[in-house]
Amino acid sequence: MSNEAVFDFQGVSFAYDGKVKALEDASLCVEAGERVAILGSNGSGKSTLLKLMDGLYFPNAGTACAFGAALTEQAFQDDAFNFSFRQRVGLVFQDSEVQLFSPSVWDEVAFAPLQLGLRREDVVKRVDDALVSLRIEKLRDRAPHRLSGGEKKRVALASVLSFNPEVWLMDEPTAGLDPRSQSWLVDFLIEQGRAGKTVVTATHDLNIVDSIADRVYVINEDHHIVAQGTPGEVLSNHELLIACNLMHEHLHRHDDRSEEHSHPHIHLPSHEHLTA
Amino acid sequence: MSATSETKPVKKRQGVIEHTLSDISHTLEQSIFAEDIARQRGLLQSIDPRVKVLSMVALLIAVGLSRSLAVIIGLYLLTLVLARVSAVPMSFFIKRVWLFMPFFTGIIALPALFITPGPTLVQLPLGLMITRTGAMTALFLLLRVSTSVSLAILLVLTTPWNSVLKALGVLHVPDVFVLILGMTYRYIYLLLHTVNDMFLSRKSRVMGRLSGAEERRLIAASAGTLLGKSLHLSGEVYLAMQSRGFRGYPRTMDTFKMRALDWACLIGMLLVTGIAIWLGSQGTQ
């Protein structure tokens, strides 16, 4: 049971409207309790992959399985399957805006528990717990769409936390957050991992990969999965990272080398640019 | 003088259409979505939303049925009193209603003024005349609409929108209707917000003044972008709902509680309505 794959994708391709290619021949496997990062530059297909994993889109070719069952449109017609899958897997969208559609924060966080048919007392408790653990109790009566970007992200997380999924799918969770919120979010992901949850994070932020993943898949700009490995292996493969537009090279200076020079780099705090 | 000569060129950069549009969208966003009055302490703010919705519907019916001007005026005065005790700024409340009034009723009321047959009140040149019956009809229409609008505005100003929606749900307005109303509200917000942002970003980039044709082209292009955006957004929102277990019908939960004040208010309002309907049916014009 414990070594049953959470996700098993074989040769999955997907194109929007059958024309715009977004994912090509992707094969990947995620075990229960694993923390996996999906790395790729803008437009490489990360969000698409997560939506396929969440059973929101279905492959044009190849097979997508979760918990040993094929994810197909037909499978989701079945209420029991839909119910159990939705309860086990939670997706935090890249754009919090689209995830927040309820009139108040409280309703937003209560949405999933209510749809999943929990009892009233349980709904209230789940919602209150989620609000407390994300420290947004004060926002409970506010309209979600009028919050700041960081607050929106917290509400979006709470709206998934409230149904306590086994699997977290996170689409660029740190994008647009200030440094303090970013490290708070990384801590949140680490906590979920420690609690035995499966965490799949799509990102192009190389800084956080080491902390949030045990294994990394890299998607290139042609929408192919071109590499997988430990964060150490992938992050030291500069050729790969440059080819996938995840790392760049230009003239710069830093504290320990004050003369102008050039080499591949990412913008780590320890490698700050002194000149642009 | 120097201040005005500095601000003027800035104003001119926006074309007439664009200026008007951005004015309207900005005012709308501010006035529909500001919930600050709903958060004040006042009589109506402390009443159960269900009672408010029911009372409003009852009073609307009374206004609609009344054949007595005095009753309608009485009900209008009642809205003023309620606004007063609910921390709604008076001038704001009255102005908002009477500024929109010519817009809504003017077009309908004006012809009635002239074409309703009856004893002549004022004789105008060109053979036009205002009849007594015509004047009464126009006056009725104007007062009915402004009283109704005042009631609706009072409800919306003193109740957070989500409570209005919930109250509708609890009062057995179909869930799907409430959901659509809620989503519409969100789209309108997003639309207005996007429009305002687009105007702002244009303002920050456009240096010179646009010609009328250029302006129209830009606005048409923006409208296209906006439509694309809202289509994309509604698709994504639907996915996000599905992801959290939505199966085509929303489940909601009410958390309202009726207290003594709510019962008192409900009974009071229904009494007022009853009396108004009775008096209104006796009324001679």
Ligand SMILES: Nc1ncnc2c1ncn2[C@@H]1O[C@H](COP(=O)(O)OP(=O)(O)OP(=O)(O)O)[C@@H](O)[C@H]1O
């Ligand atoms: N709704 C859509 N309709 C049509 N094409 C789309 C849609 N969403 C994405 N695409 C296209 O599919 C490809 C992959 O997009 P996707 O959003 O999965 O990329 P991503 O890796 O998440 O990028 P980013 O880092 O910018 O979020 C892109 O070429 C994009 O233009």
Ligand SMILES: [Mg+2]
């Ligand atoms: Mg994306």
Ligand SMILES: [Zn+2]
């Ligand atoms: Zn360097």
Ligand SMILES: [Zn+2]
């Ligand atoms: Zn650089």
